[in-house]
Amino acid sequence: MFKNYVKIAARNLYKQKAYSLINIFGLAIAIAFCILILLFVRDEVTHDSFHKKADRLYRVIILKKQDDGSMQSHAMTPPPLGPALKEEFPEVAHMARFKKRGDVVVYQGKSFRESITLAEPDFFKMFSFPLIYGDPQTILQDRNSVVLREEVAKNYFGDEDPIGKILSIKMGSRFYDFTVSGIAGNIPGNSSITFDFLVSFDRVKDYTPASQLNQWLGFTTLTFIELQGNVIAADLEQKFPGFIKKYMGQDIEKYLKGDYSAFQMDLQPLEDIYLNTRISSSYQSGSNPIYSYILSGIAFLILIIAAINYMNLAIARSTIRLREIGVRKVLGASRKKLMHQFLGESLFFSFISLSVGIVLAELFLPAFNNFAGKTLSIQYLSDWTTLSSLVVLMLFVGFSSGSYPALFLSSFRPAEVFRSHLRIGGKSKFSKGLVVVQFILSVFLIICTLIMTQQLSYLQNRNLGFKGEQVVIMPTHGSAQGTLLVDRFRNELASFADVKAVAGSVQSLGNDRTYIASPVRFEKKQVMSHYFLIDYDFLETVGLQIVEGRDFLKEFTADPKESVIVNESLVNEMGWDSASGKKIKTFMGRKDPLTVVGVVKDFHFESLHNQIKPAIFYIEPRWQQEYIYVKISPVNIPSSLRLLEDMWKKNAPNFPFMYSFLDDEFQKLYRAEKRWSTIIRYSSFFAILISCLGLFGLSALSIARRTKEIGIRKVLGASVQGLASMMSLDFLKLVIFANVLSWPLAYYVMSRWLRSFAFRIDIKLGVFLLAAVIAAAIALLTVGLQAVKAAVANPVESLRYE
């Protein structure tokens, strides 16, 4: 019997190729989509849980009181905090301080910019990072040894044995030799803590004065602790106020007028770090869990829709097979047997879908990883939860889609079936509701896609107040000769026609990690301002406009000592009519006051999420320039870059040549938005695709039901167009209805999203109309084709059996 069923199922599959393909594919696509989202979300929520002691590991965080009295959490802690905790509390089993810095590594005369991580010896005892070579107990105790990540070691040494090799690493202003004495295995993709070069925390002394290392009011270091097995974090936290009093009391008395509520200490579970975006930190970027929720929601909806579609299609198909059911009953099939057959068949189909879905997921995984910025993979064997949940899902889909024909159709008496008086699909209200829900989701996602695309292109095309395309930025990697390097570039490049201007700067425009914010005072008024420590020609190189006064000039010898340029926002904030000659005070430890000599037109130095804030510009000869800015001509860009590289190698052979374009620096600010918009775009594509399958199923069902009616109408003289539009119109109404419901939802969500940008587009009605047109066009195409086919059919065919 079973063989008989399989044959029928397989022949059905073959005979109704288009139907089966669409049916299986629709579900498979949804399954693939779900698998990918599942992987993504699971990766998000299981961040850092691979450490064996994950439940006992905590990051110490500091809450600082803000001006408005609220507490703001920070991950950065005072350097002496870690050792003090370890000494004070027996509950703390291990402690590891952690710091990261970008600096230069030299090997065999070649230099590279690398990320150097400093960590305490207990690091490998606490965290489960695999060591391929080296003793985890002692490895970070030696000041002169460095642990490399496997991949990094490969890059440097190829197939040679890396152990014992010497690398020269710059710490602060000097290079030191380090011996490679450990190799760490690759770090899981969902680790918040990452490292390439790991050295002893003691090396912090190389570039930090001792006074700063004992500073309780300087927040520069991450502190991780491991609690003893039986300790509850909250119990330990109870003791922190006393601890603060003991260790920070002196400073609080001296600098904060004895306000002990200014600081608070807390323990943050390691596994909480990644999805907690409220705590400002640090070396890795967290992720907003809202993304996971929204994605899961979309994936779930898409899957449900696909599953119900699948049922609709299965029902549409099974009505065609009513006669088979009747015949089988005549031949002695019991109801149970028929139920078995139909359930078996739909399970067969749903498992084909599952297999196809898994294949699709595998196919799209690399692309998905690429835009999600992850390294996900499907682990079938080790990961039985994924697989079993998929199997359960398929059982569900198979049973629910097979149950309608199995339960409902098998209940008919053959006599009724043969009379073909039967009307199937009494639940058409439900089916219509389903189509509406699908299109609400689709239209919603289409609108989101359109608005996000518009906003992103607005961000890309907005005039930022300077011209970034031909401005090359080169970091000097903290060289002690940064300023000298700028001058050499300026002098040597002066004779090249393709180089328009050269300047130095301490800040890198677009990279707010290099920014300094501090108050500026004019008479009684104080304004928070950004400080840009620049060089002659900087404004010209970047293309900033002077709207009042002048730029810094060499002939004014007092400029480096007492002149300052401000932006329009600062002028407005101060309420000045004229800025020139105003004397302001800064808090950057230089001789005040500074005299305003010019005003620069407002430009965006932060992302367009923010308004333009007050800023001041001055020359600070005591600081080394950190970045070299070169304005080149738009022609011959490759040769200009080669020129810069040659010059770099001649003047700074110990440092790697790195460059970026100023406009790219600003584009990087919108990486999260771009990623998000890509995900939404894909989602809307899938939603539409799957909604169309639903429409297809429903219209096939309804048209099959109306075959006779169509035949008769044709005999009576109806035209093909007339019939096709009659059938399509019903569905078009549903789509329009869905649009009306979707618009307010999309408007609400998108205006919330846009509100995070200080500079944004207006939501226009056109977007909604466009989404409606897109949805309607796709729906019409889906339904119309079938309707036309039915309308064109020879009426004699459809009436023959009557």
Added chain:
Amino acid sequence: MIKMKEITKFYSSGFVKTFVLRNIDLDVKEGEFLTIMGPSGAGKSTLLHILGMLDSPSSGEYFFYDKPVHRLSERQLSDLHKNHIGFVFQSYHLIDDLTVYENLETPLLYKKVKGSERKGKIAEMLDRFNMVAKKDLFPNQLSGGQQQKVAVARAIIINPKLILADEPTGNLNTKEGTEVMDLLKELNEGGTTIIQVTHSEKNASYGRRIINLVDGWIVDK
């Protein structure tokens, strides 16, 4: 073999009851060849369906081998008819997705006949109906007469006691029709009870008794 007492069948739509069969009393003895005749819409098919347990009467009693069909459960009915009754329809009603061989096999599968026995029976039928060469074809690859022969073969493969034929020659040409009727006659001579519905006097002449159905009543001629 069959005893019907005051069988009635009606369909109600709204408050209106449409009677299709009215007070049918019918006795059929084993081995009979009975013909039911009457105008279109008279209720002939309905009566045949009720006889074949594919439909149930609105009221009245129906005994099949003294078993009260009107009181049996769906399961028991299914058992009864899959073991004793074969059906032949005007429009053949073969399963389109199965080959001739598989169509013949299906009732045996439902009867849980063993594999080897099944093969034997199918081979015998194919042989008897001269269809061996066609066993792997699908119904739509056969002519109407051939399809009806398969349908008859499928009906008798379970050795039914009763064959119900609803206008079995209605879609066939004269030659094909005669062939099918000869077959039925042969079966009847072998002891199978046959009840057929037909419009043709010629086909009616194959039977030994004729009843006329008009508007749901049995009328005497």
